[in-house]
Amino acid sequence: MxxxxxxxxxxxxxxxxxxxxxxxxxxxxxxxxxxxxxxxxxxxxxxxxxxxxxxxxxxxxxxxxxxxxxxxxxxxxxxxxxxAGEFTEPKGELAITAPLLFGRLHVLPLVAEFLATYPAITVRLLLLDRNVDLIDDHVDMAVRIGKLPDSTMVATQVGAIRTVTCATPALLAAHGVPQAPADLLRYPCVTVDTPMPTPSWRFRQPDSGAALDIAIVPRLTLSTAEAAADAGVRGVGVVRLLHYQVAAPVRAGALQLVLAPFEPDSAPVHLVHAARGQMPLKMRRFLDFAAPRLRAALKAIGAGLPSAEA
The missing domain is CATH 1.10.10.10 (Winged helix-like DNA-binding domain superfamily/Winged helix DNA-binding domain)
Structure with a gap:
């Protein structure tokens, strides 16, 4: 046997x-x-x-x-x-996972650049809005957004992402600019139906830092953040998304941020891999290649948005 x-x-x-x-x-x-x-x-x-x-x-x-x-x-x-030489030469298949939209916008471009730099490496890029098990699913590295659970994984933080609330200038002109999260109860809102949906939008009191949950009744619920951003641009209602998901329409003036002082703490972004013995060179090269580029990308996104202190 x-x-x-x-x-x-x-x-x-x-x-x-x-x-x-x-x-x-x-x-x-x-x-x-x-x-x-x-x-x-x-x-x-x-x-x-x-x-x-x-x-x-x-x-x-x-x-x-x-x-x-x-x-x-x-x-x-x-x-x-x-x-096979993976510890002496950067080669072989590298499996990477990232959230769907973030991966398409920010991970895919650096993977393309990485492949041009290292011709002996191939990449299997899994863009999924769920966390895969790195060991069971044979994935080498993951881009994770949000607080990480305690584990034996090794994590390298590359930045943080704000959770922002925004609407079109026309909708704000019609309804007024909300001054506090509770004001949203009289606005049409657009939400995303996530695997773990919540009926509330969480904010934070700027003076005490205490959590403030607002039970939103959505006018429209969608299955993806990308579609929710599009609905927000079309004036369907107020949207609340991660800042990279609305960075382009905010820069273009199609969406306007509101309630910035009430934003919850930013979500950290990490590159995560399993801590199992010596790291193959393909993983080390990708980590060294991707970390500074993701830091720069996240910093550039943040620079294009009004300050949370505004």
Whole structure:
């Protein structure tokens, strides 16, 4: 039997929580997956998994074996990278993920420049408005917007992004310029239907810093921030988005910022990668290449907007 293959299958089963989910992910028939793990248990002379109709769980022996198997497979992967020259020469595939609109506007251009600089590297760029698991999805580096949870990941901050509220000059002329967040309750508003929607827009009291939640009743709800910005430009209502999402229409005068003193704290932007042994040169080169360019891009976006202290 291929012991490394069986180890990898066992890890996938434990990570997915069931044989059927692991089989779908690996594109392996359920019977084949079950047999491979049974063969591994026979070889070891120990039960690794407890199977029920609802779920699987690890035995005490299985917990220890899975931890050891994970270390072994990581060492094998690192040895393969070393043998392929990834630690001595920047080459191979680099998988990167970023939010959809931010990635298209600001990550794709620097990736194109990076590829022209390093012809031996290829890039798989995943533009998604959800956070992928870097290890499970085999992604080398991620651009993350917002506070990061505690983890073993290594993060390099490249800037911060404001959350801004804006509307067309015509809408503000018709309704007046709101002086406080509560004034928005009498304005038409446009919202984005996110994976974790909230009925409120959060602001911050400028004097105390206390959170201030306003229960917005949207006139229009859209599925993407890009569409919400377009609706705002068309005068449908007030929009509240990350500042890079409306930077162009604000610079052009199509949208006007309001309630800047009440903005919540800016969201940090990081380049994130897993902390697993020596970093391949392709990742080091990209980190060194991308970090200063993203810092400059975020600084330029911010420079084009009125101050939050206004």
């Amino acid at each position: 291929d012991r490394l293959e069986a180890m990898a299958m066992l890890l996938t089963v434990t990570e997915q929580g069931s044989l059927s989910a692991a089989g779908r992910l690996l594109h392996v028939p359920l019977a084949t997956l079950s047999r491979k793990i049974s063969d591994l248990e026979t070889l070891l002379g120990a039960r690794l998994l407890l199977r029920t109709t609802r779920k699987i769980s690890l035995t005490d022996a299985g917990i220890a074996y899975v931890a050891a198997a994970r270390r072994i497979l990581e060492q094998v992967e690192e040895a393969e990278r070393a043998a």
